[in-house]
Amino acid sequence: MAEPSEATDAAQAPRGLSRRGLLGLAGAGLAGLGVGVAGDRAALAATAAATGTKAAGAYAFYGTHQAGIVTPAQDRLHFAAFDMSPGSSRDDLIELLKDWTVASAAMTAGRDIGDFGAAGGPYDAPPEDTGEALGLPASGLTITVGFGPTLFQATDGTDRFGLAHNRPAELTTLPHFPGDLLEEARSGGDLCIQACANDPQVAVHAIRNLSRIAFGRAAIRWSQLGFGRTSSTSTSQATARNLFGFKDGTANVMAEEPGAAAEHVWVQPGEGPAWLAGGSYLVARRIRMTIETWDRSILSEQEAVIGRTKGEGAPLSGGTEFTEPDFALAGRSGPLIGPHAHMRLAHPDQNHGIRLLRRGYNFVDGNDELGRLAAGLFFISFQRSPEQFITVQQNLAGHDALNEYIRHVGSALFAVPPGVRPGSFLGAPLFAP
């Protein structure tokens, strides 16, 4: 079995390669071809086997699909949405994506960015790498990049980068859902980067350096730290809990399910523009929880709202965590899993079989002006079409008993291009002539 680090050896650029010397990578990365999901799985298996050393694992950056989607959800998140700078050109965008590619390949392999890194450069110049990850292992870092609707067509209709004809029809601002209290400053964005790692410093280092590289071409519009994963994306992981204290993502799309990713996550060839084949759609929703109110609701209500037991996470219809819920099973007054239970409304059976790959994180951003914890769930889902999320969310927004305790305050949709071939760059097919 491969050690985690071997998954990325093939993708390692030779030290001293210029940030802009991207195309020189081709030879070095040859062995990384076709890694894709298989690479993720190899690394996953090794990570699972090497408990206690999982922070050292490295996932391949290059592959058929971008990492950070079916990769087993890491513990920490730093997510950032960017807007391209006023007056920036198509060439600026391409250069930025190339620079991000080279830096991401280095950082996901546990290396500094640049020719000289954090401490080896000229005394009279600022270090290329900011340095806070020096001495830290790759920590399972994945960097996943997405393109927002406004990259293709600005809100005023202008086609800044000559991409309007390449915009997938589904890539638009998500519709307004009942109860949405969206803040403009926490929503949208031309580009996004999801950095996940098992060490928060490694995830922050990634966003910090990638945003520094972007200065003058793109600037952060909003960003979000997440401190605990709320979903499992692999059967090797225990189901995590959200800040309501309940297990979340029990019925998630798992990396081990044959065909599930192709059916629910990856855009298939022939669907929409060719450049997106092998990619996905990322939905991000900042969901504020009024946890003070939740915490004083009685246990039976909490369980009724969710539709599962708090301890085991079993459906209220019985069994254990992974027992299929029986939505028809009735108690004295109606079904055991009530008509407004969150789990019922979110379940594929209630949504024409639709499933999402959820990859959310808990957050607590200090407190609000009333002294309440500014806590919640930073919901992330990947799906083959935004329609999957829209269908489920319409169901939830209209009826979910949980709505009493949550507010959706941020929202964004991004098209996630397929994985990067060694020698190429993030989103390259989008710019093919």
Next chain:
Amino acid sequence: MPARLPLLAAAAVTLLGLTGCAADDGPSGDTPALTVESSATECTVSADEAPAGTIRFTVHNAGDQVTEFYLLGDDKLRIVGEVENIGPGLSRDLVVQLQAGTYYTTCKPGMQGDGVGTAPFTVTPSTAAAPDLSADTAAQVESANTAYAAYVTEEVEQLVEGTARFAAAYTAGDDEAARDLYAPTRIHWERIETVAESFGDLDPRLDAREADLAEGEAWTGWHAIEKDLWAGNAGADFERYSADQRAELARQLVADTATLQGKAEGLSFTLAQQANGAIGLLDEVAGSKISGEEEFWSHTDLSDFQGNIDGARVLYQGLREIVVAKEPALAEQLDAEFAAVQALLEAQRAGDGFTPYTGLTPAEVKAFSDQVNALGEPLNRLTSVVVG
């Protein structure tokens, strides 16, 4: 507030003369790498000769005192290159471009005395030798220095003159005239702020903000007067100064500015100091102007912003031909980013000055901040490029 890089402070690697050192350009490439072991009594260089061109000495301090390494000319006096401030156990690099000839290497543990282990070092002729700085470049360096020194002198003169008029109006109780003179006079200070900050306590005496003071410390200078002139923005608890206090603050302001003029007379600037000055001025913008902290009561921050940018651009323009020769893409980028930041400032011109900071929308402040970052990243490479 003091910049990260006061203009006249010594850099870790001091660059002397026009033919001196190249910047450390990293461990890669063909640069011959030599090691130097500096102990209490020895200064052992791994080789006593090298081909002409770029040569790197990695100096390791094996002693228990702070040490220095010098590369001297054939007269054992002229300093060709030096690395200072190497703590015990640390290594520092000196990268120099050398012509063929005889040199001497020496270490100075304890930073005093004549040096230990002085030994000849021969540079042999080589086809790889980089040409000496051309006469053109040398002339560019000289004219940049002369031009910048003249700029500093001119700005200080205008500062002295404006300060006199401002102080007179303030002392006479003509607040409206003093308020009108405040930003247009201070812009001369802001243009040369990194020079002014080089002179000990003159900067705090002239430019301290109230938040900078320690408990009980006397507050003098521009911002002390600013609070009084814009008392309406200073809160209900603020008591306006008495006529005596005003007269004293005005007198001190004029006297300290005169001291500044005396110290700024006849200054000379190395390439690195000029480049670091430009970087320092932009740091000033990013640190206190972009946040509206500098002009807390008058909200004339954009005028200070313009002053810092003016000063940085003058420094950059002086070095621009050198940048064009060494890294044309950087010059192109800096030209574009300076123009972009100026365009944002032009959009906020109002009358003789600028929109008050409090009149900017959050989106406008973010646009300024983004543009300062866009200029700052390439500008911070200026020193390593011009001295490299």
